[in-house]
Structure formats: structure tokens, C-alpha cells
Amino acid sequence: MKAVQFSRFGGPEVLETVEQPTPQPGPGEVLVRVRAAGVNYFETLMRRNLYAVTPELPMVPGVEVAGEIEAVGQGVDAALRGTRAAVPMFAIGRPAGGYAEYLAVEAASVVKLPEGLSFEHAVALLVQGLTALHLVRRSPPRGRTVLVTAAAGGVGSLLLQLARRAGAERVIAVAGGQEKLNVVRDLGADFGVDYCEPGWVARVKDATGGLGADIVYDTVGGAVTKACLDALAPAGELVFGALGRFELKPAELEGMLFRNQSLKGFALLPLLTPEALQADLVELFTLAAAGALTITVGRYRLDQAADAHRALEDRRSTGKVVLVP
Known part of the structure; x- marks a missing residue:
């Protein structure tokens, strides 16, 4: 072979x-x-x-x-x-x-x-679908404004759809380039922003009345995480799922405390139990086969x-x- x-x-x-x-x-x-x-x-x-x-x-x-x-x-x-x-x-x-x-x-x-x-x-x-499913379960988006990084990617494209299905009030998609922004809008994002353009955080703030997102699902890490922190609303939640690419400094974490913000780590493998794995995949497969997930x-x-x-x-x-x- x-x-x-x-x-x-x-x-x-x-x-x-x-x-x-x-x-x-x-x-x-x-x-x-x-x-x-x-x-x-x-x-x-x-x-x-x-x-x-x-x-x-x-x-x-x-x-x-x-x-x-x-x-x-x-x-x-x-x-x-x-x-x-x-x-x-x-x-x-x-x-x-x-x-x-x-x-x-x-x-x-x-x-x-x-x-x-x-x-x-x-x-x-499999990896991407389960990641998106458990991100939504760990930080339920119902009634909240959420921001999804790499929203045209494998995880992001599914996450923004599952967040919408789970009752998110508004889904902001961050992606790179006009072609990818077109993709995320077709998938149901309320607002798309190109992170390759300077000042994209200000556009997120404008779209949320100056507040920012209640939940940021970040699976990119690095400099994107720092920008996402600026796009996070007071008392908001930053969900970090980019293992190995965490770059926030102590001063930035301390700033989160003063703004009543929280940081939640996300790692998929510890969340997967043999009992639930099959059921989770059957749920995702059934949604996709029925056309409920693009x-x-x-x-x-x-x-x-x-x-x-x-x-x-x-x-x-x-x-x-x-x-x-």
C-alpha cells in the first residue's frame, strides 16, 4: 500500500x-x-x-x-x-x-x-467537529455575542454554525481575506472582519456598540490572542484552545482581572470519554447528513x-x- x-x-x-x-x-x-x-x-x-x-x-x-x-x-x-x-x-x-x-x-x-x-x-x-461541539458546550453562547477566530477554518467554520444553533445572539467571524469573509457570511456569521487589516479590533467594537464580544473562542493563539483580548467585553470570557501558542503576559492577565474577565483553557482529549465519544460523533454526523451543518x-x-x-x-x-x- x-x-x-x-x-x-x-x-x-x-x-x-x-x-x-x-x-x-x-x-x-x-x-x-x-x-x-x-x-x-x-x-x-x-x-x-x-x-x-x-x-x-x-x-x-x-x-x-x-x-x-x-x-x-x-x-x-x-x-x-x-x-x-x-x-x-x-x-x-x-x-x-x-x-x-x-x-x-x-x-x-x-x-x-x-x-x-x-x-x-x-x-x-472528527477532530474539528468534536472541538467545535465541546467548545460550545464548555462555554454556552445562548443570548450572547461571540467572536470566532479562524472562522473559515476547519474548527471555526463548524463552531460559528454550532454557536448559532446553540442560541448565540450575534456571531462575529474573524478570518483572513475577502474570500474567507465571503465563506463565513455564507455560513451564517452576522459580521465578518479581516484580521489581516489594521484596526480590525476597532471594527469589532463598533459592531458591538463599543462593548466587544461576550465570548471569544480563540483557536489561533499568538498575536491574535492579544488582539482578541482588546475585543473582549468587560466581564467577558476568553476561551483559549491553541495549545502551545499562548503569549499573554502577566500584566495582560492582571488587566483581565480588573475588567472582571475570565480566561478558560480548552483541550479536547481530556474531554473525550469512551462512553460519550460515539454519541457525540453520531450527533455531528446526523446533523451534517440532514444538511443542518455546512x-x-x-x-x-x-x-x-x-x-x-x-x-x-x-x-x-x-x-x-x-x-x-
Whole structure:
């Protein structure tokens, strides 16, 4: 089978397509023919050895796939053959292996896909969909003005829709460039602002009568977080979900105290329990299959993984970046 790996750390050019033996399902496992594999920003950090944990080399990245069950191992119901399913590898202790044509995983870890939901859309609802769902649950937006950073991206595009469904009074979308602003408006944002333009925080303030947003969902970090702090209303809540990119200084945090503002950290993995994981994904899959969630994907062939990484790093991607055969 074909797989994409890196044997040294560096830029996107270190990703190479290689031939590997097709795995065989062991007892309790199924063999999934991968029809779509998700690409995540943290994988670009791993490739550069900038992630929290240094991966062992060579490494085949990828923690989320969707495809068809092609074979089953001992003790697995043979009727599962041909089933369309998604595999949230990141939630079951499988930190790698998704950029490949086949994957052998525990049968209990797969989630069946409803009719009408494509493999690409299913992959978009794994890391990004669960992140958006739990952000809304952790900081309910009902009746409040919310601001979503990277709103045209994989998490942001779903988050602004779920916040709207959860009763947000107003959704402000922050994105880079006119094309992405057009996307977020089509997704239901009340107001879009280009963070590449100077003075964008002032535009947010003007749109909120000088107050700012009651909740800021920040999954970008860095300098964007500092700007979001200026766009946060008194007694507002900054929800920070950009692990590894936190740059607020003690003086800025102290300023939050004087404005009665709160900072809430967000990390997805500790929130995922085996009991709830399947139910959460079924909820997201059902919404998407019914047309209640609009999903945007950028498709690249498996052998174009380097181009997919470049698009993510250069912030040229819209929605979820997906590798297909």
C-alpha cells in the first residue's frame, strides 16, 4: 500500500510517498480502506519537531480517517465488511498512521456513517467537529455575542454554525481575506472582519456598540490572542484552545482581572470519554447528513500531502484539509 511518511524533521518537502505492507486485521480488528484522511495543523508542528512530544521516526502522520471496512479479524462480525465508517484515531491512543491507503484498528473504535454523509465530510467532523461541539458546550453562547477566530477554518467554520444553533445572539467571524469573509457570511456569521487589516479590533467594537464580544473562542493563539483580548467585553470570557501558542503576559492577565474577565483553557482529549465519544460523533454526523451543518473541505491527493501542509501553514486553506486516494 501507499503511505506518506517523514524520516527527518523539516519543511513540507520531507514528506514522501512510500510503499509499505498492507496491514492485516488481528483478533478484534477490522481493516479499513481509507477513502479520506484528515490533515491537522499540529501535524505540521510534529513534522518540524515543534510539537510537545518528539515523534519517533520514520512517522506516518494522521489521526483521523474514514473509509470502508474491507476485512475483519477473528471474533469480529463478518457482516461489517463493506460498512462505511470513520475512525477517530486520536481518541483511542493511535497518534499516527492515517496518511495511508489502509489502516487496521479495533472494531469497537469505528463509527458507522449515515447515508448521505461523504467520507470527506465525516473526517471533517472528527477532530474539528468534536472541538467545535465541546467548545460550545464548555462555554454556552445562548443570548450572547461571540467572536470566532479562524472562522473559515476547519474548527471555526463548524463552531460559528454550532454557536448559532446553540442560541448565540450575534456571531462575529474573524478570518483572513475577502474570500474567507465571503465563506463565513455564507455560513451564517452576522459580521465578518479581516484580521489581516489594521484596526480590525476597532471594527469589532463598533459592531458591538463599543462593548466587544461576550465570548471569544480563540483557536489561533499568538498575536491574535492579544488582539482578541482588546475585543473582549468587560466581564467577558476568553476561551483559549491553541495549545502551545499562548503569549499573554502577566500584566495582560492582571488587566483581565480588573475588567472582571475570565480566561478558560480548552483541550479536547481530556474531554473525550469512551462512553460519550460515539454519541457525540453520531450527533455531528446526523446533523451534517440532514444538511443542518455546512462542511467545507479542501481536497488533496495522498501524494500531495506536502502541498496540503503548505496550504495549512500559509493559511491558504478553507475548511477542513483532507487527503483522498
